[in-house]
Amino acid sequence: MRTRYVTGSPNWIDLGTPDIDRAAAFYQGVFGWDFVSAGPEAGGYGMFRSGGETVAGGMSIAPGEGGPPAWTVYFQSPDAEATAKAVRAAGGTVLSEPMDVFDLGRMALFADPAGAGFATWQPGANKGLDLVDGPNSLTWAELYTPDVDAAVAFYGSVFGMETSTMPMPGNTGTYIMLNPAGQGEEATFGGVVPLDLDPVEAGEGPSWLVYFEVPDTDAAVAAAERLGGTVRLAAMEMEAVGRMAKLADPFGARFAVITSTPPEEAA
CATH class of the missing domain: 3.10.180.10 (2,3-Dihydroxybiphenyl 1,2-Dioxygenase, domain 1)
Structure with a gap:
């Protein structure tokens, strides 16, 4: 894997968890990551960083909301609405309609026809992960x-x-x-x-x-x-x-x- 910001490449991952503070302590101990909050306006969302570079995102999800604790893979799209339309046409499900994330980009959540969850990220100010295929x-x-x-x-x-x-x-x-x-x-x-x-x-x-x-x-x-x-x-x-x-x-x-x-x- 390389950091290729092209259509269909993984350009983001994030963690949904019941307790982001405890999860951050776990991943800090395993990978040495730091967790940096994106601020109160981001609803508790933040970035996992390694050596100052963003390697993932994460946030707390209330029980019963957003499914079980899990990592989600985001694939790059030039147009989140067009991707949602393509998902439906190919037999998948749109779990969360495309939405703006400030000026950072647009995201949407999907499931493929077998039920595997994934997401898409249409880059804005945030092009995606800083680091892939390196240590941790x-x-x-x-x-x-x-x-x-x-x-x-x-x-x-x-x-x-x-x-x-x-x-x-x-x-x-x-x-x-x-x-x-x-x-x-x-x-x-x-x-x-x-x-x-x-x-x-x-x-x-x-x-x-x-x-x-x-x-x-x-x-x-x-x-x-x-x-x-x-x-x-x-x-x-x-x-x-x-x-x-x-x-x-x-x-x-x-x-x-x-x-x-x-x-x-x-x-």
Whole structure:
């Protein structure tokens, strides 16, 4: 993943949680992030920062409002209204109509036809995340879905996303990877996995999962456990990919961490 501010690329992520202060303490302990409020006019929303660069957003959500605690992936759009129309036309659902966020941009929340939630960000003054693919920042996004072909068709129709493939570890099948239209395979930002092939995710239902690059996966797992998080999948090696683990924060928001194999070693 790279910071590519083009249509269909992930340009923002944020966390909805019952207690942003406690969540911020958790992520500070795992990733070293600081949480900076966007001010009282932002309704409690704020930015997670690493080394002074924004890596995510977050806010408290009252129980029963906005769904369970979760990370949300935002994809760039040049026109949030047009994206909402495309979502409906392709069989998805508009959960929150496009709205202005001050002069920063326009956002909208959606669900794809299988029910996986996602969002769009039409940049204004805020172009998106400052840092991705660096230490303790977003490095990958993975969609778990019951119908890979249908999901690929949906996101292709809405955002123009393109695909490439690679063998799955252990020759267990083919892994579908996504990239923004016209950007080529070097711009891949995520993948699509059949829900029934991953027992860890099968019980959660269709969803997007964010991966954060970390210097040491085992240290991140230990910190998460110490701070009240849950290990959903113990740290494991994936050949030519890296060492990864799946976690949840103390409120149940799911995410993954990975220490990627350097390109020269993966070749």
